[in-house]
Amino acid sequence: MSPEQWTRATPSGDPPSETPAATAAKPTREQVIAGLRATSEGGADLVQLLSPEGQRIHHPDFDIDISADQLRDLYRDMVLVRRADREGNALQRQGQLGIWVPLLGQEAAQIGAGRALQPQDMAFPSYREHGIAWCRGIDPTELLGIFRGTDHGGWDPIATGFHLYTIVIGNQCVNATGYAMGQRFDGKVGDDDGEATMAFFGDGATSQGDVHEAMVWSAVYDAPVVFFCQNNQWAISEPPERQSRVPLYQRAEGYGFRGIRVDGNDVLASLAVSRWAMDEARHGNGPVLIEAFTYRMDAHTTSDDPTRYRMSDEQEAWKLKDPIERLKAYLIREHEADQDFFDKIDGEADELAERFREFCFNMPDPPPERIFSEVYAEESPQLVAQREDHLRYLDGFADDEAVAGGVS
Known part of the structure; x- marks a missing residue:
């Protein structure tokens, strides 16, 4: 008996026989891949309100009424967030940042979800949610300290309703x-003014135990949380078919709550589905899983080389689904947006980029004692002793420099 036969043996010890019915029921690898990736369209269950060509689509369950001014605001959000992201990427290449985590291509998913949040809601990001931060009123410059290594986040999570970035x-x-x-438990759900929470993560995170544990507990306690998974097709270097045998949004059924797949390159659909999901949560109808079917157009981080694991033709195909160009085409066709409008937004983006760069270039290095002062709410004798020892150690280098200066 081969090792494979041994591990698949029946209780009697004999190799199992594959019946025609069992063989037919088991999906092939090709079927699994087709169901997960659904070419590059997202499949029949995909909620879409704006086609890649910028044509308005009406959905029976998730349609949305939105004004021309609101559409222009969404376009502005995406353009400015993308420009800040591109500057962050460039600053890392210039040695100004230790690392940068790009969001290129995922602007519609983040802006749509971010604009669905109410002031009383709470958002929990990973490390790529620059668009969500923007929607919560956090200036892009406040993100720089994390990637320059000077702080863990410069905003107040309670005041902004936006938790600090999570690296784990x-x-x-x-x-x-x-x-x-x-x-x-505090009775803050149940009506239109209720609170809800949204958690943001990528397709790769769905293979982590923390995500499974969170979904189990949220289902058991009917927690008002929306799990917003940005399936950007690559968990660093692994595609979804290496992570799951079913489309990610279908996993919600196993936990006992609703799952839905939305076109993550369609800002209108992302906004409409996120509004619905948050409304469900705030009214006490339990958790929801949203899979935003999108694509990471850049590297996983600036330490990554995506050319080693994906083909250029795949990226070229997704360029045709660019979320910003999609909304731009719709604005021109249906809402008479002229070149002056787009030039004005581009001018704002240039100003933001310049301010972003200047802020980064002029960021002061934090004093060494800060690593002790920002750890605990109250000092302990052990912490004080550690700080004094460390500062004495650093002062010793200053004495060596002075001696070396005198000798020269």
Whole structure:
């Protein structure tokens, strides 16, 4: 008996026989891949309100009424967020940042979801949610300290309704679920003014135990949390078919709540579905999983080389689905947006980029004692002793420099 036969043996010890029915029921690898990736369209269940060509589509369950001014605001959001992201990428290449995590291509998913949040809501990001930060009123310059290594985040999570970035993959889902459970226990759900929580993560995070644990607990306690998965097709270097045998949004059924797949390159659909999901959560109807079917147009981080694991023709195909160009075409065709409007937004983007760069170039290095002062709310004798020892150690280098200066 071969090792494979041994591991698949029946209780009697004999190799199992594959019946025609069993063989037919088991999906092939090709079927699995087709169901997960659904070419590059997202499949029949994909919620879409704006085609890649900028044509308006009406959906029976998730349609949306939106004014021309609101559409222009969404376009402005995406353009400015993309420009800040491109500047962050360039600053890292110039040695000004230790690393940068690009969001190129995912602007519609983030702006749509971010604009669905109400002031009383809470958002828990991973490390790529620059668009969500923008929607929560956080200036892009406040993100720079994380990637320059000077702080862990320069904003107040309570005041902004936006938690600090989470580097540990999937951990924010557990934090979001705990926060949402607190919202329910405190009686803050049940009506239009209720609170809800949204957790943001990528397709790769769905393979982490933290995400599974979060979904189990959220289902058991009917926590008002929306899990927003940005399926950008590549978990660093692995595609979805290496992570799951079913489309990611279908996993929600196993936990007992609703899952839905939305076109993540369609800002209108992302906004409409996110509004619906958050409304469900804030009214006490339990958690929801949204899979935003999108694409990471750049590297996973600036330390990554995507040419080693994906083909250029795939990226070229997704360029035709660019979320900004899609909305731009719709604005021109249906809402008479002229060149002056687009030039004005481009001018704003240039000003933001210049301010972003100048802020980065002039960021002061934090004093060494800060690593001790920002750890605990109250000092302990051990912390004070550690700080004094460390500062004495650093002062010793200053004495050596002075001696060396005198000798020369």
